[in-house]
Amino acid sequence: MNIRLDTVVKTFETFRAVHGVSLDIKSGELVALLGPSGSGKTTILRMVAGLEFADGGQIHFGEEDATNIPVRDRGVGFVFQHYALFPHMTVAENIAFGMKVSKVKRSTADIDRRVEDLLSLVQLAGLGERFPGQISGGQRQRVALARALAVDPRVLLLDEPFGALDANVRRDLRRWLRSIHDELGITTLFVTHDQEEALDLADRVVILDKGKIVQQGTPEEVCRHPANAFVMRFLGDTNALQASILGGKAAVGNMTYAADGLKDGPAELLFRPTDVVWSDDASKGVAATIQRVLDRPGSRRVLAKAAGDTIVEFDASPDFAKSKGDQGFIEILRPRLFQD
């Protein structure tokens, strides 16, 4: 089922947490809401869930105006970071719970069969008789997903479901979640502040800042064509050099870059650490002096002073043989200029 938010606004007393957000989520799509803490992600998710009501705008589920439909009639399944399982119930009882209290009546045999199916879907077959305290954190979140799926939700809402788990488990679970989504095709809205998680999982990433959407697009679009400096910085390690625009050209230290469409005045030149090549040719890059070289398993991270006093970082091959004090030029492969 598709979901449409139309200029949705939410204010808490005098604080506006969500400013006129419009968003179309296609049926079967997995959309990630990504943004720093306090950017309004959870508030948007809670309004879609019906746990919070918008004080402006509308939310449609398919053709239906869902703005005033209460939470239990929306057909949504949730998995929240802190939406704990019932500790005194077994894993199987936790998964069965929603079906037992649902308006849709099922026989005990049907419920048992569905629990077994869900246990194998979330790769926990055989663990139904354990209690939540007897399984790992990652397994608990998989049970939480099985519980959310048990009542055949029209929409799945996930709020940092792997937030409390360590990095390797998170990575495994996100790949696993993506394959479950591909299998079931349930329209899914996923909240995270973890860029890699959003980029790994989602069909479309919606980036929020201070209650507003600043960009939305496929992972490739937001990575390759960030709409502004905030998005570029938020998505990953970024270097910044001051630039000065004059007549469609940007001067940065000894270099000039094309700056079509930018107005005369100050700008920022942003680039990724992976987009730098060290060169001895002054015509290729910005003059720089190496300050430190740090070793990584597959590369070297170089810190250099460029265009005067700005420290930039870049990645070089493990054979990079320069050291502190060496001078050269940094060739910037994908320079991006932004102005306020």
Ligand SMILES: Nc1ncnc2c1ncn2[C@@H]1O[C@H](COP(=O)(O)OP(=O)(O)OP(=O)(O)O)[C@@H](O)[C@H]1O
């Ligand atoms: N019930 C509430 N009363 C008052 N302010 C609230 C309430 N809920 C959220 N806020 C405020 O609204 C803003 C957005 O909060 P929200 O939880 O949606 O952000 P978030 O992007 O999900 O952040 P996080 O990643 O930290 O969970 C925050 O500044 C928060 O303090």
